[in-house]
Amino acid sequence: MARQGMTLTKHMAIEPRQHDLWGIDLGEGPKRFDIAFGAAVFVVWGALMILCFGAPQPASLMLYILPPGLLLKFGTTENKVQERRKNITQWIIRLRFALVSHRPIVNLGRKEASTVSYLPVSYRFQTQALKHLLFPWQKVPEWHDVGDATDRRGLPVGSPIVLRQKGRLYGNDYMGQLLTKAQAKAGRKGRQE
Helix, strand or coil, X not given: CCCCCCCCCCCCCCCCECCEEXXXXXXXXXXXXXXXXXXXXXXXXXXHHHHHHCCCCCCCHHHHHHXXXXXXXXXXXXXXXXXXXXXXXXXXXXXXXXXXXCCCCCCCCCCCCCHHHCCCHHHHHCHHHHHHHHCHHHCCCHHHCCCCCECCCXXXXXXXXXXXXXXXXXXXXXHHHHHHHHHHHHHHHHHHC
16 A cells, blocks of 8 residues: 655745844844845835825824834735745735736637636726625525515515526436547557557
């Protein structure tokens, strides 16, 4: 009897770390990717906020620091589903899927996608699920939407169940024809080899 086992391993990731910064000892140090990504996010967010609202005031300082800090904290952690990807990568892939739908990557994107490859907006954004989430009182079960149908007691009932079953009966003559066809086909294959 063969044994089956599970391999519970994880890929090895060697990431460079920054142990000191401008003469300040950082101990084990943060990952260099996190430092570069955080610097870019803070610079872009800070420039956007300064353009929109001006210089930060003590009351609005959290608005300047908290969003990029949360993005850095949760975006640079590894994804639980795809261990080789960071959360920010998965978020970008989901956002791209929601905005432009699935496009096949054939020949590095040089092949034009067919109309079948694009998913409709209603599927990408799950508009029906969003409608039921925002307006749960408007959700009517499919079986309940029949108008004024009632049973013998006068209670409202759902729509009838429709079964479209077809029975087929194959006799001995038909089964014999199938058997001779299969034998003839097997005989032709045997002669070709």
